Every structure is written in structure tokens, then in C-alpha cells.
Amino acid sequence: MNLASYTARRAALGLVQVLAVVTLVFVLVQALPGDAAVALAGDNPDPARIAQIRAAMGLDRPVLERFVEWLAGLPRLDFGVSLVSGRPVSEFLFGAIGPTAVLATLTLVLLLPISVMAGVLAALREGSLLDRALTSISVALHSIPEFALAVVLIAVFGVQLAWLPPTAVGADLLSQPAVLVLPLVVLLARPICSISRLVRAGMVDALASDYVRHARRLGLGETRIRFAHALPNALAPAVQQVARTTDWLLGGVIVVEAVFVIPGLGTVLVDAVAGRDLPVVQGLAVVFAVSTVAVNLVADLVAFRLAPRTEVVA
């Protein structure tokens, strides 16, 4: 299969996933609960108020009609109107996307070189002290919840030692890089562990493979063998894991924004959930789901380019 037809098939799958996820989100938010309007009315379930919310949400119209309308609005970035403030949901999204994008981009940019370097170093000195230390650390740190790690780091470096600002309240992220250090460390901790382990395993396999032995027999330089021949093959599974980490990353961003008080999409989501502002929750869910599917798509394409034998695995 060549890259073009792989891309076409993978993109078709991605489209189906997006559609399915968007439908799922709609069904979850609109159809499944007993009645969203009753839940929204909250402490004073006054019939008049419920009817009012119902009309505002369009709940008195048939489900299918609402779904089609909502779906048609999505490509135009029309996610509906917030129940609490009455502002369009897209306004919330555009207002908050900056800090989240900064965090996510910086994490991904830093993640790759660091974890590839750690994995390659461990693989080249397989069995050495460095290798064992890196492996132990990555096993141990792999599953710590971000908020626990974040709070411990804040207590040590932000409060006790006072080296770094404990929160990002009122700070501009890009002009004050110091506020970004702790959030990024927290976001990087888990993915680095899992990806460097994969790179290490792939590199160990590749270095022991027939084609590397053949390349050595041909007299190629060791550097060229390692980085031009072994590394791309070792990277393919790691790139796909990078995509899986976006799942963590999105979850992590929500938590990290809450801990460090960064006004991004995660904060908007948590606030919307607390305020039961369902259209905003719905819009954010679509944005998060679509970006996850998109990142997975790109990662699969990169992995295919690196080692063109992977099948379309949904």
C-alpha cells in the first residue's frame, strides 16, 4: 500500500470516528439524562423555570431536528449559546484556546527530543546503570496522577524553596516563562516515561536485527547505522504512542490548568461542568474529541511513513 491510499483510508476512518464521537456527545448530553432542563433548574425545580430552560435549549423540539441543526452548525464553528451567560460557545473556546495551545504545543515539542534521547541512550548502553536507572524511573513515574505530582512540586519548589511561582495567576504565559516550568514538568512526566521505554525497546530490537548486522558487514559507520537505519524503525511505535498520549495530555491539561490556575480550555470545561452549562460542555467535548482523532490520524501517517507496513488499525 502506498502513502496516498493509506492516507485516504485512514482519513475515511478518522471522519467516521469524528462523526461517531460527535453523535455520542450529542446523545450523552441531550438524550440520555432524564431531563437536562430539570437538572439545570437545580435547587428550585419550579415548573415555569423548567419550561423556560426547555424553550431556551430547544428541548421542546424533536431530538432529530435539534441534532441535525447542531451538526450543521459545527463546521461553521457554531456550537450554540451558553445557558449561563448567553454568549456564543465559540466565544468561550476562542478566548481560552491560547493558553491550552501554548501548553500542549510546548509539551509535544519538548516531549519528542527528550524521550527519544533518553530511550536511545538507554538502548545503546543496554544493561548499564544508566539504562536500569532510566527504566526504574519510567516504570515508577508512569502512572502518577498529574494533580498529586503538581501539588507536591508546588509545595517543594513553589512554597518551600520559592524558586518558581506556585501558580500562574494573572501571568502572561509567554512573557513569563518561569510560570510555565512546573506545569510543563508535570505534563511531561507521564508521556516521557512511556515513550522513552518504547523507543528503548524498539532501538534494542532494531540494533539486534538482521538489517543492522548486514549494514555493519557492509562497513557502514556506526553513527549512520544507529541514526539512519535503526532509529526510524524504533520510532514508528513511539510515534503512535505519542498520539495515544494526546489522550493523557488533554486530561492532563484539564488538571494542570486547574492546579496552576491557567485560564485555558480545561478551566472553561471545569467551570462549565460546575455551572451545568451543557452547551459549553458539549462544544468543548467536540473540540477535544476532534483534536484527539486528528492527532491520531497524523501520528498514524507519520508512523506509516517511517515504517510502511502498519495496517489501518482503528
Next chain:
Amino acid sequence: MKRAGIGGLLIVVPLALALLGPLFVPEQQTRSAPFMPQGLLGTDFVGRDAWHQVLAGGQTVVLVALLATALSYVAGVPYGVVAATTRLRLVDEVLMRPLDVLLAVPSLLVLILVAAISGPGLLVLVGVVTLVNFPDVARLSRAAALEIAGRPALEAMRMQGESWWQTSIVYTGRSMLRTLAADLGVRLTAALYLVASASFLGVGVPPDAADWAVMVDRNRGGLFLQPLTVVVPALLIVALSVGVNLVFDRALRQVRT
């Protein structure tokens, strides 16, 4: 050897606190001002003794994670086995394709979304964490059962006229056990992670609950006054997840070698 020691120690302390701690919480709790230096760790954001909260607060995290993991196996293993052993390819597709969609949604998002709609409650938390873990368990058991279903041994058993119970349940089940056990550690840490993160975000638990993750969230305001009220529960959660990981990783190595 050394690593198992550390892992074991890391797991025992929070587990013991979580399971036995509630027994040592006094019936009568006095309340004083928030974040005062009283008792072992000071007082929390509403003036309760933080040490008593630590004692009482591990139970939910541990039990919800265990229950959700168990349930995801109860639901996921038969699901995967049915998909693998069915003769109709269509059934397999119908069972497995929807899971691909679930896997494409960030798990914490599913959790927040469902909890936002169905309201707080520990059972909701158990249900959602089960739901998030379920596709992985189902896929894994399907893959394991597929491999086993093609074995010559099973073919021979079928030709000998062994009952469906013997071939499909007893033999297949026993052969899958090792694969599933190897995966248990990953599932358990994933469940712990989700439960703790959800509680921290205030999903599924009341805002003043005695719960380590809730304590971390609520007492953050007193980080400068009583840092221990935040750091101790956070460290307990860290110890628990690191410990579970190390212990299962070591057990896995021993099985393999």
C-alpha cells in the same frame, strides 16, 4: 529484589491507611478555625483535623478503583471472548467497532461528561471508570481468545467431542488467565489514576468529602499555612500508584523469566 522492597513498602503504607484508617477516626470530631496548627497535620479548609481526614479518606479511592477494575473484567472478558469465538464475522464487527469510537475519546473527558450529566455519586464514578477501562479489556481478551481458538489443542478437543463448556470456558479461560493477569497492573493503575483525577476535579464526590484527592483540591488554599494538609494526601496517592506499578512490573518479570 530491592525494587520490590520499595514497591511493597510504597503500597503497604497507603493501603493500610486506606483500609484500616477509618477505624481510628474518633466519633466526636471537633471543628476549629481553618488551617490552624492543631493535631498532627493541622486543620483543613473547614477546620477539621486533617489527620483524621487522611485516615478516613483513602477508602473511596482504593475501593472505587478496585471495584471498577473488577467490573471492567467482568464485562470485558466475556464480551471479547464472544467476539473472538463467534462464527459470524458480522457479530465480531458489530461488537468491536463501537469500541474503536470509545477509544478515540479522551478518557477524562468521558468521565467529566457523564458525571456532569448524571450528577455526583460514587456509583457513577465506578460506572464511568468501568466504561473507560472496558474497551481495552475487551480488545485484549478478544486478541487472547482468538489466538487460543486457533490452537491445535482446541481443535483436538473439539474432535474428541468435548463439551462446549470444556472447550470454550474451561480451556480458553485457563489459557487466557496469564495474559489477563499481566494486564491487571495496567488496568488497576489506570483506574486509580482516573478515580483520583476525577475526585480532584470534583466529579463524583461531594465537595467536603473525606477523600485524599478532594483534600488536595480543597486544602490548596492553605498551601502556605498548612502545607502538610495538601502534601500528605498527595504523597499517599503518589505512593499508591508508584507502588502498584512497581509491584506488578516485578511480578510480571518473574512470570516471564
